[in-house]
Amino acid sequence: MRLFEDADYSLIPNRRIGYAISGTLLTLSIISLLWKGLALGIDFRGGMEFVVGNTTDIATAEVRSSLVGPLADEPEVKRFGETGHLIRVSSSDDITAVENRVLGALQSAFPGQDVRIEKTNVVGPRFAEDLKRGAIYAVLGALLVIFLYIMVRFEWRYSLGAVAALVHDVTITLGLFSILAGIVPFSLQIDQSIIAAFLTIVGYSLNDTVVVFDRVREYVNLFKTEPFDEIVNRSINATLSRTVVTSVTTFIVVSILFLFGGEVLRGFSFALIVGVIIGTYSSIFVASPTVVELNRRLETSTA
């Protein structure tokens, strides 16, 4: 089987279409991020999270209303998998006290069910602050290291192109998280695992970008007379088959994680699915065109 064999698409000449798509997505993302914002998970906000099991037959609203009294606060309640609920409490009381209040309230409100606590996650404000700082350092550090590595292995124009694509990918994925929060039936709060997913997206998108750049580097020496635009276009086309195949295999596995990986990995694998699509797109329509644009500026300014 062969896909995109001897592909010869006018991708670079038509890059403005890509700019329009990316521009729209970026604008929507930024608007949503500014307007609706991002829901931070308890990793970064602090608080307590309980997953209770054996609540299959209880409606989410009932769980919530039974907890309002004992907790003296409206907790956030969501379905967790088929058989449970996720309860988020932004309390700084003693863990045991809150846990007993939650369990006691549910047990007395639904005596027929054998309600159990399956999972707890408690993050103190100080720890949350540290995790937040760690996440920011991790993302910035990753971008910096990538920029430097590409600069050493290629040159600064490629570095800028790669990093532009990465910022593009992460912004749009964040934007989607912001837009879809509350619409999709699973939690899209930003926590540590989502940051891990973002960094994986960064790695994946970069992978694609580097393969194209590597081909450009090769073709620049091979086709010395051709204009840079065409070399880049030729490189993208030459690697298109590989780009698509790798994207397909990666897409297969992240979809499987999303479908079968369980509730715990839902948000994480969702970020990866979005990332694989955006990452593949951006290596073709953002990273390479950025290098082309930079090259043009450079040529016109030196000419």
Add this chain to the structure above:
Amino acid sequence: MQGNGFKIGLTIFFVGLCGFYLFPSVQNLYVSYKMNNMAPAERAEYQEENRQWLQQVDQNSLNLGLDLQGGMHVTLEVEVANLLDQLAVNKDEAFRQALRAADRRAENEDISVVDAFVEEFEAENPDGRLSRYFRNETEGITRRSSNGDVAEYLGKQADSAVQNGIQVVRNRVNQYGVTEPSIQRQGDERIVVELPGVSNRERVRDLLESASQLSFHLMANPQQLSESVQRIIEYYEPTAEDSARIAEANAADTAAAPAPGDTTETSTGTEIAGSGQEAPQEGTSLSEPGADQAGPQNDLLAVMQPMPAQDQPIFGRVFAADTAQVNDLLSRPEVNRMLPPGIELMWTANPRLTTQDGREAFHLLAVQEEAELAGNVVTQASVQFDRQTNEPKVSITMNSDGARVWDRVTAANVGNQVSIVLDGRVYSNATIQTRISGGRTEITGLDSRTEASDIVTVLQSGRLQTDLNIISERTVGPSLGEESTRAGFISVVSGFLLVVLFMIMYYRTAGVVANVALLLNVILILGILAGFGATLTLPGIAGIVLTIGMAVDANVLIFDRVREEQATGKTLRAAVNAGYEESLSAILDANITTFFVGVILYSFGVGPIKGFAVTLMAGILSSLFTAIIVTRIIFDYMVEERRMQVSYG
């Protein structure tokens, strides 16, 4: 094929190594499968016979994360600000202000409390000397020590407080009896505790946080105490303005609280069992006082039952729900003055009575405020069983200083009660039977092994230098862990199969070769994890699944290149050579950058995220190896040795 000898050797070496590291895990899987099929009796026998071997296999097999096997992950923080406060003398407003500011800063910035404290102090008091708070001859901190010296000294103290914290936590956890606990230092002021399979969260929290001061206290004289109890009860007696109702209330009270002397509740051991039957009735009359009477009544007796016993200084018995109210009633200064001088009331740490309907009652004991001995004199404590009666007992050994004081205290107090107090709660109280010389002490007359081992835990953990606070906690129940394991397994298998199918469809023979590499890749990743003693978490499994999808990338790059080279008219052999050579730089560049991302994720991530980063990195290393070296060996064999026509699809 020449020159491939080294590559083949390397491959065999790595695969062998992984096999070696993974063998116990496979054994473990096999054993648990076998045991699942056995009858319970047979299983117990099998376990007994092979205990040591089973333990060894379990220890050497791949560690599963707490999110997969269930358990508790707790991050504790050592309260350094509290430590500084304890260490300091001559504290003034400048000191307190700097300490408060430092505590706030450490919360919001990436700075240690000690550094923040020194900076804050110096900013506010440019000429101030820290040495005036922390003078300590033995540590060489004199009046003339510079602030730098003091900072160094404080840093050392904070460090040793963390070490002490780790030691204390380790003792407590060991006593609790968790298999394969992990206790590690994280950063400057934190301790990460991982307890697989633990489900009693509350007990662990108490165990880890129950901090500070362990000490031995003498207790009040029971005679003297009962007079105080009478006075305090009288204090809460309703005023005389409604005497008829008082009489009524008194009648009800006496019914609820047996008069001194006419009960059998005199000895410690039998008391709890003996009072079990009558307790539920008492409980109801205690919790619903005066249901049939509207008049004034004794506030204290409504929530507390006095326990006038001959040999124990028990102030009263209170159901768990009422303890707060009793605390409230007894905290009044005029009530406090009615207690014998130097006596403080303390709750027992554990309930001394459980009614049939599951309510727990605690005793309020009268303890001398001043401790006779600090807990750190205890060098050893263990649970033992009496040879004759087989009853559990606690054996304590003290150091020489402790033994000397203990000798004096016990000599002067034979027949009196002594209590072990931790954090203001009485864990055990016992009567001194004889003078104890040499520091070897036994506590007998305990109810259960659990009680004995709880006392030992408290004794061994000794005294923490400063408080430990839980700042983060993650627990996963065993059933959710099982569910996650199953979900992870399904994802790995189905992801693998789909990618394998796709590769065969797309690249034909070459796809099969890539799949061999992929299978080897998964084995190598697991081998690397087992070899380095890393832990497999759910995000880690996600990392493996992701690696399966991305690992074929290197082969895809090579195969596409081979196709391209073939298209230019090269022979198969030349195309394969060129394919591997030309795609190498792209493969390396792409993977090295992703590897960096893994390193960064590992250094900043916490807990399960680290697991993800580890499998991501392991996946990159092993996929590079399998995709570049292993597939090359296979192709060389097929193309050069066997002169086969390999289809690249």
